Amino acid sequence: MGRRTPNVLLLGLFQQRAKVELTKSPATVGVNFIMIQANDLRIGNYVNHKTFGICKIVALDYESICIQRTDLDIKEWFDLHEFKPTPLTEEILLKCGFENYTGDFLELTITEDISIIWVGYLGIMIGGSAIFFPDKDKVHELQNLYKELKGEELTVNL
Numbered sequence: 001m002g003r004r005t006p007n008v009l010l011l012g013l014f015q016q017r018a019k020v021e022l023t024k025s026p027a028t029v030g031v032n033f034i035m036i037q038a039n040d041l042r043i044g045n046y047v048n049h050k051t052f053g054i055c056k057i058v059a060l061d062y063e064s065i066c067i068q069r070t071d072l073d074i075k076e077w078f079d080l081h082e083f084k085p086t087p088l089t090e091e092i093l094l095k096c097g098f099e100n101y102t103g104d105f106l107e108l109t110i111t112e113d114i115s116i117i118w119v120g121y122l123g124i125m126i127g128g129s130a131i132f133f134p135d136k137d138k139v140h141e142l143q144n145l146y147k148e149l150k151g152e153e154l155t156v157n158l
Contacts, residue, residue, distance in 0.1 A: 036085055036140075038062045044153055045140035047083045054086055054158050085138035086158075092139060093118055095157040110149045116142070124149070 036047060038060060045057045047065065055067035058075055066077045086092075090106065098106040098118060106118040107125070115125045122145060123132040136145070139156065146154035 036080065036083055038080055040144070041065070041140060042144060042147070045143050046086050046156055046158060047140060048086045049078065050082050050084070085140060088118070088122075088137050088139055088142060090118075092156075092158065093142075096142070096154060108146075110146075114149060116145060116149065 041047070041057060041060055043057055043059065046054055047057060047067070049055050049067060049069075052067070052069050052071075055069050057065055058068045059066035059077075062080075064077050064079050065083060066075055068075050093106050093108075094100075096108065098108045098116075100106050104119070108116045110116060113127055117123045117125050117130060119132065120137070121132065121134050122136040122142060123130050124145075125131075133141075136142075139158075143154050143156065146152075
């Protein structure tokens with residue numbers, strides 16, 4: 001089967017929306033923009049600790065996270081408010097197995113008919129149609145989406 005491309009009209013509309021969203025000042029986005037909710041996280045997700053940087057979650061509850069630092073084999077508990085999401089970048093996506101076929105978007109094939117795509121935020125391509133999630137642009141969100149679609153953990157090389 002040849003390479004598919006998402007519906008160009010939908011892709012164009014969502015890319016336009018992304019440009020508008022990026023022009024908003026941080027003050028208009030609100031505090032919830034950088035907060036992580038405990039119910040959005042799973043064991044194995046990567047998050048950013050305010051002191052230690054990117055860490056892997058090894059346990060969690062509703063108010064705290066136990067992390068394993070990537071530089072040491074130490075596990076420590078911290079309050080949830082000490083963490084922020086890790087933004088997705090093209091570099092991270094390529095390390096996770098995404099491929100750049102057209103220059104317009106990156107794609108990670110899940111099955112013959114389903115792919116996760118990146119156009120500045122995450123989306124799913126089913127056949128030739130795309131569904132976009134303009135508010136999904138963090139590493140833990142990619143990990144969770146992959147787990148739901150593939151039924152296994154995404155290998156993340158940070």
